[in-house]
Amino acid sequence: MSLTDDDALAALPANFVDTLGELSTNEELVDWINTSLAPGTDDLGAMDRLVARLVASLDVASEDTSLQLEHLIDDISRSASRLHYDLHFMRDGALSLQSSLNDLTLRANKSSAPETDQALDKLHTLDITKRNMEAARAVLREAESWSTLESEVASLLSEHAYDRAAEKLAEAHRSMAVFANTPEFEGRRTLMVSLQNQLEAALSSALIGAITQQDAAQCQAYYAIFERIQRDAEFRTYYYGARRAGLVAVWTDAHLADTGESTPIQTTSTPAIPFSAFLTTFFSSFLSTLNAERTSVSAIFPDPQSTLSTFITSTLSALQPSFAQRLNSLNSNLGPMALPEIIASFKATETFAVAADKVLERTLQSSAFSPSQDGDLPSQMTDRERKLHRRRSSRMSVSRRMSLSGGTGFNLRPGVLAGSGLEWDTExxxxxxxxxxxxxxxxxxxxxxxxxxxxxxxxxxxxxxxxxxxxxxxxxxxxxxxxxxxxxxxxxxxxxxxxxxxxxxxxxxxxxxxxxxxxxxxxxxxxxxxxxxxxxxxxxxxxxxxxxxxxxxxxxxxxxxxxxxxxxxxxxxxxxxxxxxxxxxxxxxxxxxxxxxxxxxxxxxxxxxxxxxxxxxxxxxxxxxxxxxxxxxxxxxxxxxxxxxxxxxxRGAVAAYTGATQQALQDAMLAPLRTHLASYASLPVWSSTPVERPGRNAAPVPTFSLSPSESMQAVAEGLLGLPRLFEVYADDGSLAFSLHTLPHVDEALLASFEDAPPPEAAAHPAHHRRQSVALARPSISGVGMLTTAPVLSAEAIESVWLSALGRTLLSQLTSTILPRIRTLTPSGAAQLASDLGYLSTIVGALNAESEDLVQWRECVGLSDEEGRKLVREGGMGEGREVLGNVARMRGWATSQY
Known part of the structure; x- marks a missing residue:
């Protein structure tokens, strides 16, 4: 197998590059190679090619390094001679600067004589003395003015020179600090308050007249006087009281139809109106007052926005009866029908609040922005107003909203609440x-x-x-x-x-x-x-x-x-x-x-x-x-x-209603069968005894199984006829609705149909049913829940209903009808066992099973000896109640039942 270049590189040690750096310090080349390269079985040809590539790369790198070193040596050689000249020039400049500084120091020392320093010290002392004496003179004059303050203020008030009197009181108030922690302080403070009260009383009637006449210039002058004598709050009280008087009167004299209040005598001639309609009118007047006050307040007060918001809250606080009282009266008087009127009142209040907030915002804008430059803010703006201005400058207008049934819209994009930023609307x-x-x-x-x-x-x-x-x-x-x-x-x-x-x-x-x-x-x-x-x-x-x-x-x-x-x-x-x-x-x-x-x-x-x-x-x-x-x-x-x-x-109520309706439907479907079972417990066959023929040598007659009674045969025929009833309503989709709430439904049978694959639409074209939501099996608390109902075939629905009908009938039979049998002879027991066996076969065909029916069959089929033994032993387990009923009918010992 040949070794590629990449494989050869991968075979090298991880620190091979670091080991190359040791080559320059290692004198023995062969030892270095043996140390760096571990023995292996790799292809030497590939290794040779790799070494050749590395040697070529090293040669190229060596040439590049040599060339860079030559360039560096040339640069240093050219700069060395120039560096010596620069250092010599810098040394000559430093020596020249040192000589100049020495000459400048000598000339400065010769020009500063001792007489100059003494003259400067005397001037400084005289300046301090002058300032201290002026301050002392001002204090003495202010102290001296207190002796004539009362008479001077009284004289100015008699001359209606309110501005000069306010100035006198302001100067006297500033001098109060001189008498701090002295015995005279309390007396002078009392005098100051008394004189301020006199000035306020002298101005009160004129102030109310100016406010009533909406004389902004005169009100501004009066405000300046009140501000000088530290009576700013009292002036605002006068102003708010005079401007809200009309609104308070309208509120108090309202003739309302739905609050249950006693009607004022002066308004009995006017028709009564709903509270929400009155609120609309009242807030409209309130808003007109605010718009009218916006200009006046801006001209009179330095903080018009805060003043206007305080005017709103003070007006609301002065209403009698209060807003909350009338709202509670409305709720109590209208009873269940109060909600629409409350909402209408709330909407009217919101409309007023939005409009009033816009007035407050315009008030701040008109007082904050200069006409020449929008970005400039006046110096008298407070920190809070500056923050509000900066906050509004970055707002975006977002108007997309969602409307539901005429209700309030919700914006679908994030936004910022616009407005004045004040908290007046919480009240x-x-x-x-x-x-x-x-x-x-x-x-x-x-x-x-x-x-x-x-x-x-x-x-x-x-x-x-x-x-x-x-x-x-x-x-x-x-x-x-x-x-x-x-x-x-x-x-x-x-x-x-x-x-x-x-x-x-x-x-x-x-x-x-x-x-x-x-x-x-x-x-x-x-x-x-x-x-x-x-x-x-x-x-x-x-x-x-x-x-x-x-x-x-x-x-x-x-x-x-x-x-x-x-x-x-x-x-x-x-x-x-x-x-x-x-x-x-x-x-x-x-x-x-x-x-x-x-x-x-x-x-x-x-x-x-x-x-x-x-x-x-x-x-x-x-x-x-x-x-x-x-x-x-x-x-x-x-x-x-x-x-x-x-x-x-x-949903729980719908589930209960559905179950009750299904129960009533089952009762109607089983009505003929229940008619046959109505007299079943009183049949004479239960107490009859068999007639024995005389004859000692009579041949034994074989005993055949008994036929079911006529009543049971009629019930069985009715059960077998139930499928024909469902043929009549095969296309009725209501039978498929909420099968889990069906009384006595077989949950296992229903689950088997639901878990089965859905039927093909083409396979049952005549039994197509519209799919709908269904109620799931009720929980322990009885609450029905919504579930996805699988599509069931018509045959499955019919099977579930037939099973439930059979189980319902069996439940009525075993719990109500059979326990009413009073006496059961052996022959009657045999007949009852035959009836129950026959019924078991019929209901089995309907997938209706009942443990109670099995227990009744077992107990009725017992002989007297077997029954008495079970009674003595307390047997039958869960069927003890059924055994007790049969023991009572058969005359067995029933003391323990």
Whole structure:
């Protein structure tokens, strides 16, 4: 095998390159080669070629290195002579500089005489003395002015020279620091406060007049006076009180129709209006006042935006009765119907808040930007205003939104809440926190009241009524999504889910109670598709037909419920995406302000349950297969993938309703058979004794197996005729609905059909059934869940129903009818054993098995001796109850039963 160059390189030691460096220091070339190269069996020819390549490479590298060394030596040779000249030139320059510095030092020492230093010291001393004396004179003058301060201020006030009086008081206030920690401080402070009060009292009437007349120039002058005497807060109190008086009067004199308040005498002639309509009018007036005040406030106050926001909060605090009180009165007075009015009031408040925030933002812009250069900020802006300005300069306008049932829109892209950035709106929305926290209960009461107000369908069957009422209930539930978004902006999703689950479960349970107490009219003619020889009355056919229609209506109800859950889940996913992309922890909602969202985010609505619900919705969205994958699954299983149900209580109620309907349908199908079994326990054959013929030498007559009784034969014929009943309803898809809730269903039999491959459509063209969602087998808690129901053939569905019908009949027979037999003679026991054996054969053909029936057969077939022995030994295990009943009938010892 030949060795390639790459193999030869790979065969070299890992440190071969480092070993090459030792070649220059090693005197023995042969020893170095023996040390570096380990013995091997590689191809020497390849190794020779490799060595040749390495030698050539080393030669080329040696030549390159020699050439570079020659160039380097030439450069050094050329620079050496020049370097000597440069060093000599630098030495001459340094010596010249040293000589110049020495000459300069000598001349400077000769020019500074001692007389100059003394003159400078004297001037410095005189300057310090002058400044200290001026300061002392100013202090003495201020101290001297306190003796005449009261008289001077009184004189100026009498002359209405308020500005000069304010100046005097400001100067006196600045001199108060001189008297700190002296006995005179308290007296002078008391005098100062008294004089400030006198000036404020003298200006109060004129100030109120100027505020009322909206004289901005005069108000500005008065504000400057109040500011000099440290009465800025008092001036704002005067201003706010005068400007909000009209709004407070409108609030107090309101004639409301839905708050239950006593009407003021002066407003009895005006018609009462709803609270939400009044809020719209009131906030419109409030907004007009703000727009009018924007110019005045900017001219009077140095911080117009903060002043205007404080004006809003002070006005809200001055309302009597308060906003929260009227909102609570509205909730109490309207009862279940209060929710729409509360939402309308909340929307009116949000509209005002957004408009007011824009006014505040325009106020800051008009006072902050200079007309010559937009980027310049005035020097009097506070740090907070500068931060707000920088924050607004980087905002983007995002207006894409999603609308659901007329509700509040949610932006689908992340954004930043615009506005003034102040926190004035939290006080505006605080009254709504209580009703927002109770949103779930309010929504439940409102939905139940709306459904109760809907007229019930008249003169229609129960299935049609259920369809119509389901449509109404789900339509009401659909509208609640918009109300949730409008009042809680998505934070009430978990409360709404609980409210809808309670509401829809209550509706389904109420429909079931109505079904249980309703009667089905008997038709005037026979059912057209029924065989004439079947032992069913017109009433039986009517009951069967009505129950089948009701099952189909329940299937339709479940499908519509699943569709509504899908729409609810879509809303949850958008809320989850909105909160996930929120800026600063708050979603972007253009129809409200930051304060409303801050309160919601900090309220009990933003709970762990909500976060879990939204997280699950987001997870389902991410794990949902694509359209191609969904089509593939639909084609392979016949049913699309279904997400985890949201309305579990409602599904439990539907499952219970479905089971009750299936039970009623079974009772109707088994009605003729139950008629035959009604008198079965009282047949005289159970207590009869065999008649023995006299004759000692009579020949023995062989004993043959007994024939079943007439009642049992009729029951058996009815069971064998049940498949013909299913031929009548072969195309009715309602029989395939929710087989897991079918009473006495054989779960193993049903599972075997479900696990079997789906039948081909071409194989059963006459029995095609529309696939629908189904209720899974109820859990321990009884809650039905949504599942993907495999497509079953008509024969499979018929087999499951026949098995369940047989098991239902056997359950009634073994638990109700047989225990009512009072006496059982040996001949009666033989007849009963024959009947039960015959019945076992018949129900076996229907795949209906019953352990209780087997136990009854075994106990009835016992002889008296065997039975008494079992009773004494306490045998039969799980069949002890059956043995006790048979022992009672046969007259065995029953003390322990």
């Amino acid at each position: 505006l929305f605080e009254p709504f926190l209580e009703v927002q926290a109770e949103y779930g209960a309010l929504e439940t009461r409102f939905l139940l009241a709306l459904l109760a107000a809907e007229p019930a369908p008249q003169d229609v069957d129960h299935a049609r009524a259920l369809r119509e009422r389901t449509g109404v209930a789900l339509s009401l539930a659909e509208e609640s999504l918009g109300r949730m978004l409008a009042l809680t902006h998505g934070y009430g999703a978990h409360r709404l889910l609980g409210a809808l689950d309670e509401f829809l479960a209550s509706f389904v349970s109420s429909s079931q109670r109505t079904f249980s107490s309703s009667t089905i009219p008997t038709p005037g003619q026979a059912f057209g598709g029924a065989p004439a020889d079947m032992d069913y009355s017109l009433e039986d056919w009517a009951h069967i037909q009505a129950r089948l229609h009701l099952l189909d209506a329940l299937r339709n109800t479940l499908e519509r419920l699943a569709s509504f859950e899908g729409r609810f889940r879509a809303v949850l996913q958008q809320i989850a995406a909105q909160l996930k992309s929120a800026d600063g922890g708050l979603p972007y909602v253009p129809s409200t302000t930051r304060g409303a969202l801050v309160l919601l985010a900090q309220s009990e609505l933003n709970s762990l349950e909500l976060q879990t619900l939204l997280q699950d919705a987001g997870t389902e969205e991410q794990s949902r297969p694509g359209s191609q994958e969904l089509l593939r699954r639909r084609s392979s299983t016949g049913t699309p993938t279904v997400d985890k149900p949201l309305l579990e209580s409602t």
